[in-house]
Amino acid sequence: xxxxxxxxxxxxxxxxxxxxxxxxxxxxxxxxxxxxxxxxxxxxxxxxxxxxxxxxxxxxxxxxxxxxxxxxxxxxxxxxxxxxxxxxxxxxxxxxxxxxxxxxxxxxxxxxxxxxxxxxxxxxxxxxxxxxxxxxxxxxxxxxxxxxxxxxxxxxxxxxxxxxxxxxxxxxxxxxxxxxxxxxxxxxxxxxxxxxxxxxxxxxxxxxxxxxxxxxxxxxxxxxxxxxxxxxxxxxxxxxxxxxxxxxxxxxxxxxxxxxxxxxxxxxxxxxxxxxxxxxxxxxxxxxxxxxxxxxxxxxxxxxxxxxxxxxxxxxxxxxxxxxxxxxxxxxx
Amino acid sequence: xxxxxxxxxxxxxxxxxxxxxxxxxxxxxxxxxxxxxxxxxxxxxxxxxxxxxxxxxxxxxxxxxxxxxxxxxxxxxxxxxxxxxxxxxxxxxxxxxxxxxxxxxxxxxxxxxxxxxxxxxxxxxxxxxxxxxxxxxxxxxxxxxxxxxxxxxxxxxxxxxxxxxxxxxxxxxxxxxxxxxxxxxxxxxxxxxxxxxxxxxxxxxxxxxxxxxxxxxxxxxxxxxxxxxxxxxxxxxxxxxxxxxxxxxxxxxxxxxxxxxx
Ligand SMILES: Cc1cc2nc3c(=O)[nH]c(=O)nc-3n(C[C@H](O)[C@H](O)[C@H](O)COP(=O)(O)OP(=O)(O)OC[C@H]3O[C@@H](n4cnc5c(N)ncnc54)[C@H](O)[C@@H]3O)c2cc1C
Numbered sequence: 154x155x156x157x158x159x160x161x162x163x164x165x166x167x168x169x170x171x172x173x174x175x176x177x178x179x180x181x182x183x184x185x186x187x188x189x190x191x192x193x194x195x196x197x198x199x200x201x202x203x204x205x206x207x208x209x210x211x212x213x214x215x216x217x218x219x220x221x222x223x224x225x226x227x228x229x230x231x232x233x234x235x236x237x238x239x240x241x242x243x244x245x246x247x248x249x250x251x252x253x254x255x256x257x258x259x260x261x262x263x264x265x266x267x268x269x270x271x272x273x274x275x276x277x278x279x280x281x282x283x284x285x286x287x288x289x290x291x292x293x294x295x296x297x298x299x300x301x302x303x304x305x306x307x308x309x310x311x312x313x314x315x316x317x318x319x320x321x322x323x324x325x326x327x328x329x330x331x332x333x334x335x336x337x338x339x340x341x342x343x344x345x346x347x348x349x350x351x352x353x354x355x356x357x358x359x360x361x362x363x364x365x366x367x368x369x370x371x372x373x374x375x376x377x378x379x380x381x382x383x384x385x386x387x388x389x390x391x392x393x394x395x396x397x398x399x400x401x402x403x404x405x406x407x408x409x410x411x412x413x414x415x416x417x418x419x420x421x422x423x424x425x426x427x428x429x430x431x432x433x434x435x436x437x438x439x440x441x442x443x444x445x446x447x448x449x450x451x452x453x454x455x456x457x458x459x460x461x462x463x464x465x466x467x468x469x470x471x472x473x474x475x476x477x478x479x480x481x482x483x484x485x486x
Numbered sequence: 487x488x489x490x491x492x493x494x495x496x497x498x499x500x501x502x503x504x505x506x507x508x509x510x511x512x513x514x515x516x517x518x519x520x521x522x523x524x525x526x527x528x529x530x531x532x533x534x535x536x537x538x539x540x541x542x543x544x545x546x547x548x549x550x551x552x553x554x555x556x557x558x559x560x561x562x563x564x565x566x567x568x569x570x571x572x573x574x575x576x577x578x579x580x581x582x583x584x585x586x587x588x589x590x591x592x593x594x595x596x597x598x599x600x601x602x603x604x605x606x607x608x609x610x611x612x613x614x615x616x617x618x619x620x621x622x623x624x625x626x627x628x629x630x631x632x633x634x635x636x637x638x639x640x641x642x643x644x645x646x647x648x649x650x651x652x653x654x655x656x657x658x659x660x661x662x663x664x665x666x667x668x669x670x671x672x673x674x675x676x677x678x679x680x681x682x683x684x685x686x687x688x689x690x691x692x693x694x695x696x697x698x699x700x701x702x703x704x705x706x707x708x709x710x711x712x713x714x715x716x717x718x719x720x721x722x723x724x725x726x727x728x729x730x731x732x733x734x735x736x737x738x739x740x741x742x743x744x745x746x747x748x
Contacts, residue, residue, distance in 0.1 A: 231630065255651040259633045262585075262621035271708035272585075274610075274617045289712065294614050295515060296499050298506040301614075302713040307706055346630040347660035350646075355654035363652075367748070391748055399670060409636070409671040410653065416609070416670065418652070424747045434503055445747055447738060453725070456503055461723045463738055467731045475732035479739035480748060 157309040160186040161218075161246035163237065164197045164209060165256060171205050174252035176212045176322035178315055181279055182250055183213035183323060185288065188281040191247070192216060196240055198233065200226045210331030213323050218244065219335045224342060230259050231345045238267045239338045246310050248288055250279075253314040261314050271305030272312040275415075277319040288313070296415060297434035297441075317363075318421045318442050355410050360394045362411065367393030368422045370413055370440070372430025373400035374451070375469065381407050383473050384428060390480050396420065396440075398430045414439035428469045432457025449473070487545040489536045490599060491569070492592055492607045492619070493529035495553050495560040498522070499612035506716070513714045514581075515613070525560045528608025532668040534675040535638045536606050537568045543640060546570050548599060552591050553580045558691060565686035566678035573599070573692045575699065584709045589622035594699040596627065604645055605665040609634050624665035632658045636671035 162182045165172040179195060186193040195214035197205060199221065206217040218240060224232045237260065241249065249264070251257035253275045265272040273290035280289050282304075288311045290303040305311040362368060369388045371381055381395065388395045397407035399414060413420055415435040421442030428449045430436065437460060440446070448457050448464040449472050458464050465472055498521045507516040517523065525533075536547045548571040549564035551557045557580075561572035575595055577583075583591070596605060605627075607620035624631035636655055637648040645664050648655045650671055678686070696703060726741070728734040742748045 230632075255634075258617060259621075262618040263625055263631070265618070265708075266586075266622050266625035272618060273709060275615065292615075293717075294714075295497075295506065296612065296615065298503055298716065299508055299515065299714055300717050301711055304710050304712050305708060306710055308708040347632055347658050347664070350657040350659055352651070352656050353648075353654045361653075403670065403674055409650075415615070424742065433500060435499070445742075445745070447742065448723070458723045458725070459721045460719055463741060464723050464725050465731070465734045465738055466725060467734065471731045472735045474735075476735035476739055479736045480742075483739055483743045483748065 157245045157247035159192045159194060159244070159246045160189070160248040160250065161194045161196055161241070161244065162214070163249070163251045163257070163260075164195050164202070164205070165252055165254060166199065166201050166205070169201065171208055172252065172254070174254055174315070174317045175209075177317065177320040178250045178252060179209065179213040180322040181315065181320040185248060185279060185281055189286060194218060194244065194246070196220065196237065198225050198236060206333045207327070210329050211325045211327045213329070215331050217331055217333045219333060220338055221335075222338065222340060224340055224345065227349070228256055229345055229349060230263070231347055232340060233260055234263045234267065235340045235344045236338055237264055239340070240336060241268050241310065243336065249310040249312045251312070251314045253316045257314045261312060265312050268310060269308055270310040270312045271308040273303045274314045276313045276315050279313060279315070287311070293415075293438060297438045317419050355408070357408065357410060360392070362394045362396055362413070362418050362420055365394035365420070366422050367391045367424045367426070368396050368413070368420050368440070368443070369393055369426045369428065370396035370398065370430060371401055371407065371428050372398040373404060374429025375401060375406055378406055380469070387426070387473060387477050387480070390477055390484065393422070398433075398436050401430075427457050427461070428473070430457060431455045432460065487543060487604070488602045489539060489545050489547045489604045489606060490596055490602050491529070491533050491536045491547060491549050491564065492605065492623070493533065493549055493551050493560055493564060494526045494608070494611045495523045495551065495557040496526045496611060496613040498524050499527070508714055508716060510714055513711050515714075523556060525563060526608055526612040527670065528610060528612070528668060530675040531670055531672045532606040532608050533564055533567065533569070535635065535666070535668050535672050537676065539604070539638065539640065540568060548573065550592065550595055551575065552577055552588060552595070554578050561691050562686055563678065565689050566682040567676050568682065571692070572689065573694060575694045575696065577696050583703065584707050585616045585618035586622060586708050587703055589619045589626060591696055591699070591701040591703070592619065593623050593626040594701040595694065596623065598699050603662040605663070606638070607665065607667050609667045609669045620665055620667040627665070630660035630664045631667070632660055632664065633667045634669045635666050636669060638666055638668065638672070
């Protein structure tokens with residue numbers, strides 16, 4: 154049997170940049186590799202990837218595997234599954250990390266089947282057990298009501314996807330040295346069964362939710378589409394973005410691209426203003442990384458008050474107008 | 487066309503956190519008292535996707551669940567909203583299976599059903615949130631998989647799926663048979679009608695057990711649960727009180743300003 158050794162991180166790119174999650178994965182990957190006394194490698198796939206080798210090294214990788222093939226120019230689940238499987242069979246990492254992102258959560262279970270590994274999805278903490286040297290994988294379960302610590306006792310690789318914004322990247326250090334290894338892998342076009350016909354962007358205008366420093370989120374209690382316009386006005390005054398709970402999306406009050414939560418977007422702004430939402434654990438999963446949380450809700454028992462710093466127990470319809478007015482006034486001072 | 491929908495019954499995931507209890511020793515979640523279990527939300531949406539296809543193209547929809555005896559009610563519910571056939575793979579230790587074991591049982595069941603064009607699953611179950619079973623079944627069967635669908639339709643002989651991504655969606659076409667995992671973006675599931683409930687009560691639910699379908703569960707678990715705990719959330723909320731709501735709103739803005747947040 155092959156010997157499984159080292160930690161491998163699967164890199165991702167968006168809009169010509171390395172995704173933040175990749176730096177986060179390299180940061181935690183580095184810690185795991187150090188604790189094991191093993192190497193950290195990064196797997197960079199696609200034609201956009203090569204120029205980022207040095208960046209991967211600067212963020213902690215000691216080895217960069219570069220895989221390029223016309224079939225891998227843009228994401229395709231079948232092609233990427235085939236390619237990464239074949240890389241892992243050559244490199245045999247003992248730990249394999251991906252982001253809990255559109256591609257990571259799509260690829261990871263398929264890879265686990267093909268490689269015979271064990272997988273924990275959406276982890277928020279990873280560490281090495283000093284005694285067994287196994288990777289401890291902490292992940293929220295039951296929407297975040299509980300945390301589970303999982304291990305993969307014998308199957309290899311030990312695979313995990315990591316929730317964005319839960320790990321801190323290392324400081325970029327361009328003096329770090331690493332080896333770049335182009336890998337030849339043969340993949341056939343017949344491997345691709347599910348084809349991507351088109352990619353449709355539905356981005357709302359203005360600041361991106363995931364990048365906003367201030368996020369104003371409305372829940373079911375907003376009640377009307379017009380109510381969300383008031384939230385947009387507030388976000389406009391504060392230079393922030395607007396989010397929504399799943400209940401608000403389900404009821405058609407806001408587009409589904411605005412959903413914040415476990416199965417929506419993960420935000421970690423400086424200020425999160427939660428309006429007319431109850432604070433279900435599945436929702437908190439998407440915003441608990443916020444530095445400050447302020448709440449407006451009619452129900453003093455709403456769970457969201459438990460995680461907030463400031464709260465007003467009142468109807469948002471009478472609270473927001475004076476709040477917007479005051480924020481405007483303060484911002485011009 | 488035959489569509490198989492895999493559904494799971496779970497403890498109601500939307501109970502207030504204060505009602506959520508675990509047994510840390512046994513590493514088990516205690517079912518909340520007096521709250522009935524429900525069909526996992528995304529599986530309900532997978533059912534809805536199947537029924538939309540049935541409405542449009544005519545199809546036979548089979549709902550399959552692997553679960554303890556009470557899981558039969560999830561099948562009954564699926565029948566009452568429009569499934570033709572319901573299969574309950576009864577397994578009292580279903581809660582202890584990992585994703586690979588669950589998927590291997592469901593794979594066997596699907597092979598036994600045999601004739602299918604499409605398999606629909608929820609993107610993840612609302613209890614353990616593992617998000618793996620659908621993709622593992624597809625890999626086991628060697629059929630294409632498309633994850634996190636917000637729309638499922640047919641085009642020529644293919645399934646055409648809108649798959650949710652961060653800033654929009656991808657349109658993906660796959661030859662059938664294929665497996666699609668469904669997300670909440672597909673829209674709210676329909677509710678049973680009186681006539682539907684009556685019709686469902688006349689359908690005999692097919693009962694299988696793990697042995698019937700030739701599934702073996704003796705292997706070493708790929709994933710093991712080492713510890714289960716409830717995270718501590720601190721409460722430090724300052725409730726801003728004032729004579730009028732407007733004054734409270736002013737005060738909140740002032741405090742945010744003072745803290746240099748706005
Ligand atoms: C597996 C799974 C995944 C999920 N993923 C997500 C997710 O990603 N994101 C997400 O958000 N949810 C998610 N959910 C759903 C989640 O459990 C809750 O159902 C949802 O977050 C509730 O939304 P809400 O707070 O807007 O609605 P509610 O819980 O109905 O709360 C509405 C609140 O508004 C208040 N209110 C009403 N009127 C007013 C008013 N005029 N002024 C002020 N306050 C008012 C009420 O007091 C109440 O607290 C998921 C659920 C499951 C099971």
